[in-house]
Amino acid sequence: MAEITLVEGVTLALAHEMEADPTVVVFGEDVGVNGGVFRATAGLQQKFGDDRVLDTPLAEVMIAGMCVGMAAQGMKPVAEAQFEGFMYPMVDHIVNHAARLRHRTRGRMNCPVVFRAPWGGGIHAPEHHSDSNEATWAHFPGVRTVIPSSPSRAYGLLLAAIRDPDPVVFLEPKRIYRWQREEVEDNGEELPLDVCFVLRDGTDVTLVTWGAMVKETMEAAVELEKNGVSAEVIDVATVAPIDMETIVESVEKTGRCVIVHEAPKHCGVGGEIAAGLADKGIWHLKAPIKRVTGYDTVMPLYRSEMNYMPSTERIVHAANETLEFE
Amino acid sequence: MAATIASFKVDYFQFLDEEGRLADGAQIPALARDTRQLESLYRLMTLTRVFDKKAVALQRTGKLGTYASCLGHEAAHVAVGSAMREEDCFAPMYREYAAQFFRGVKMSDVLMYWGGDERGNDFSGPKHDFPWCVPIATQCLHAAGAALAYKLHGQPRVAVSVVGDGGSSKGDFLEAINAASAWKLPLVLVIVNNQWAISVPRSKQNSARTLAQKGIAGGLPSVQVDGNDLVASRWAMDKAIAAAREGRGASVVEMLTYRLSDHTTADDARRYREQDEVDTAWNKEPLTRLRNYLTDQGHWDQVKEEELLSESAERVNAAVAEYQDRIDNDPQPIDAMFNYMFKNLPHHLEEQREIARRFPARGGQH
Numbered sequence: 001m002a003e004i005t006l007v008e009g010v011t012l013a014l015a016h017e018m019e020a021d022p023t024v025v026v027f028g029e030d031v032g033v034n035g036g037v038f039r040a041t042a043g044l045q046q047k048f049g050d051d052r053v054l055d056t057p058l059a060e061v062m063i064a065g066m067c068v069g070m071a072a073q074g075m076k077p078v079a080e081a082q083f084e085g086f087m088y089p090m091v092d093h094i095v096n097h098a099a100r101l102r103h104r105t106r107g108r109m110n111c112p113v114v115f116r117a118p119w120g121g122g123i124h125a126p127e128h129h130s131d132s133n134e135a136t137w138a139h140f141p142g143v144r145t146v147i148p149s150s151p152s153r154a155y156g157l158l159l160a161a162i163r164d165p166d167p168v169v170f171l172e173p174k175r176i177y178r179w180q181r182e183e184v185e186d187n188g189e190e191l192p193l194d195v196c197f198v199l200r201d202g203t204d205v206t207l208v209t210w211g212a213m214v215k216e217t218m219e220a221a222v223e224l225e226k227n228g229v230s231a232e233v234i235d236v237a238t239v240a241p242i243d244m245e246t247i248v249e250s251v252e253k254t255g256r257c258v259i260v261h262e263a264p265k266h267c268g269v270g271g272e273i274a275a276g277l278a279d280k281g282i283w284h285l286k287a288p289i290k291r292v293t294g295y296d297t298v299m300p301l302y303r304s305e306m307n308y309m310p311s312t313e314r315i316v317h318a319a320n321e322t323l324e325f326e
Numbered sequence: 327m328a329a330t331i332a333s334f335k336v337d338y339f340q341f342l343d344e345e346g347r348l349a350d351g352a353q354i355p356a357l358a359r360d361t362r363q364l365e366s367l368y369r370l371m372t373l374t375r376v377f378d379k380k381a382v383a384l385q386r387t388g389k390l391g392t393y394a395s396c397l398g399h400e401a402a403h404v405a406v407g408s409a410m411r412e413e414d415c416f417a418p419m420y421r422e423y424a425a426q427f428f429r430g431v432k433m434s435d436v437l438m439y440w441g442g443d444e445r446g447n448d449f450s451g452p453k454h455d456f457p458w459c460v461p462i463a464t465q466c467l468h469a470a471g472a473a474l475a476y477k478l479h480g481q482p483r484v485a486v487s488v489v490g491d492g493g494s495s496k497g498d499f500l501e502a503i504n505a506a507s508a509w510k511l512p513l514v515l516v517i518v519n520n521q522w523a524i525s526v527p528r529s530k531q532n533s534a535r536t537l538a539q540k541g542i543a544g545g546l547p548s549v550q551v552d553g554n555d556l557v558a559s560r561w562a563m564d565k566a567i568a569a570a571r572e573g574r575g576a577s578v579v580e581m582l583t584y585r586l587s588d589h590t591t592a593d594d595a596r597r598y599r600e601q602d603e604v605d606t607a608w609n610k611e612p613l614t615r616l617r618n619y620l621t622d623q624g625h626w627d628q629v630k631e632e633e634l635l636s637e638s639a640e641r642v643n644a645a646v647a648e649y650q651d652r653i654d655n656d657p658q659p660i661d662a663m664f665n666y667m668f669k670n671l672p673h674h675l676e677e678q679r680e681i682a683r684r685f686p687a688r689g690g691q692h
Contacts, residue, residue: 051478061498062467062470062504064467065502067471068467068468068471069470069472069485071471072472073472074475092464096461096464097468102668104447105447105457106445106666108447108448109453142667142668164669166668241675244674245673
């Protein structure tokens with residue numbers, strides 16, 4: 001069994017499903033010979049041919065629109081947007097078409113397409129290459145939004161996303177594309193969508209996060225432990241729809257919750273989780289819910305981006321605030 | 327050094343003139359001599375016009391929601407639908423009813439859709455045809471995607487999409503041309519140029535001599551025809567579809583017609599266009615000229631015309647009754663709003679469905 005990175009987990013899942021299902025095609029800019037700017041599709045065109053891995057003209061609207069067309073005619077396209085900041089032109093096709101084709105046609109048609117994109121900040125990329133726009137997709141009915149945070153979850157969740165009969169936006173935290181290696185068996189076993197993963201058991205405070213912030217959140221849990229605080233860490237993974245049950249269950253136990261995300265605070269997914277807790281878990285809360293998020297500013301250019309990104313220190317601070325609340 | 331390295335021309339075709347007289351010459355398509363087929367297509371054009379008038383009347387009397395009329399487009403739309411095979415894929419905009427009727431969509435399906443019931447989009451006719459597409463020109467890319475799917479699967483199927491003159495300004499249309507050119511897709515993009523994008527006339531949309539030339543810019547063979555001439559429109563469609571099916575790639579057909587109606591029933595075109603222009607356009611409308619031609623050929627007369635009108639009215643009335651009966655006696659349950667969101671309904675939607683069941687709209691559905 002090979003030890004692989006998160007981005008290699010993506011490649012492995014794509015290769016597995018392309019082998020298993022001839023209707024799966026990879027579709028995007030520079031995904032073919034070049035293997036994608038982050039190498040997520042490296043080697044796939046050589047292995048499966050240029051009628052399975054298609055280099056497209058540079059046109060995001062076209063990528064999204066043609067994927068809707070292909071998916072409606074029995075194919076399973078996996079589209080790649082080169083960076084999340086270039087997904088905005090795709091909104092029309094994702095929201096007006098992919099997300100509602102089943103609904104609009106009373107189930108006559110469906111749209112099994114995956115829109116992949118490297119997502120989030122922290123790699124010193126140029127402008128428009130570092131957004132955390134998961135709330136954009138999470139807001140719209142009819143599309144799932146999935147974010148893996150480890151090599152095995154990248155593999156298992158991407159398999160599930162491709163096999164799902166409905167559209168999935170699959171956001172890949174590029175900052176941790178190569179952060180850790182993990183043994184991942186290429187056994188074709190998918191992981192469930194629509195559920196959270198508890199990464200660390202704890203009893204004093206629940207830290208809820210997803211994507212690359214899993215790294216800082218796990219570090220914060222270790223820091224807290226040094227002071228005798230036992231933190232539970234939950235990776236939400238599917239940010240739409242949210243598995244509130246797992247989060248509420250955890251808060252029933254800990255009574256405290258800190259939500260961590262890189263995206264701006266206002267109307268972020270963290271707000272929805274906090275509202276869900278207020279609705280279903282308020283009697284278990286011993287302290288106000290805290291959110292540690294990116295600021296409601298434009299993502300700064302790279303010299304300042306680490307001032308924007310939530311740090312381990314901010315997470316520990318927020319957790320301590322909930323612990324000190326009387 | 328200076329040299330002309332590429333030059334282009336756009337050809338225009340009209341075979342039946344405004345009076346219904348056939349042009350001279352050896353180039354006349356065989357369809358012009360096939361009066362039986364012309365008669366059957368004329369019958370569908372007439373049925374569509376009778377249907378359209380009724381649909382507008384239903385909206386005016388509160389029995390239908392906003393409706394997009396197809397008045398004046400009948401030849402173009404019949405040409406598109408009748409040139410296609412069942413296994414081909416149609417990605418319409420939202421007023422190509424005649425094309426869809428030819429493919430088996432029912433008049434009651436159209437009424438269901440504009441009557442505010444999603445079941446209209448689960449229409450009769452080919453299950454692989456796309457539903458009506460309101461966001462403008464996005465359907466061109468869905469057709470391009472379908473065409474790519476057929477090409478990758480080695481199926482001899484063609485995707486056809488219709489866009490308006492207004493929609494031809496959108497990136498989706500231009501990106502579809504580009505993609506079709508890059509992959510040599512079995513695709514036909516039809517611009518039904520009815521001269522008006524709601525209130526913006528063709529002259530203010532851009533200064534290009536034709537809209538067909540947008541296809542040429544992207545590398546596609548493109549032609550302009552008189553879209554009120556069924557013979558020319560159908561001939562252009564036949565050529566374009568044959569090329570696509572035989573692996574020779576995509577093309578663009580611009581059909582010149584005129585929107586004789588308001589944009590939709592929510593619009594009042596008197597605010598922005600002169601009645602003179604509309605009156606002039608009526609002199610070129612597609613039904614009269616085809617009827618004149620068939621009459622001159624000894625294939626049509628007043629008796630047949632009156633029979634056709636009364637038979638069409640009966641069929642339209644039956645469709646209206648079917649629509650009315652379904653919305654009155656078989657409305658969609660509240661659950662339907664939730665049940666088609668995903669194949670596997672997520673938990674939060676189950677919760678919301680419970681709330682919706684408990685709190686149905688007062689007075690029921692409209």
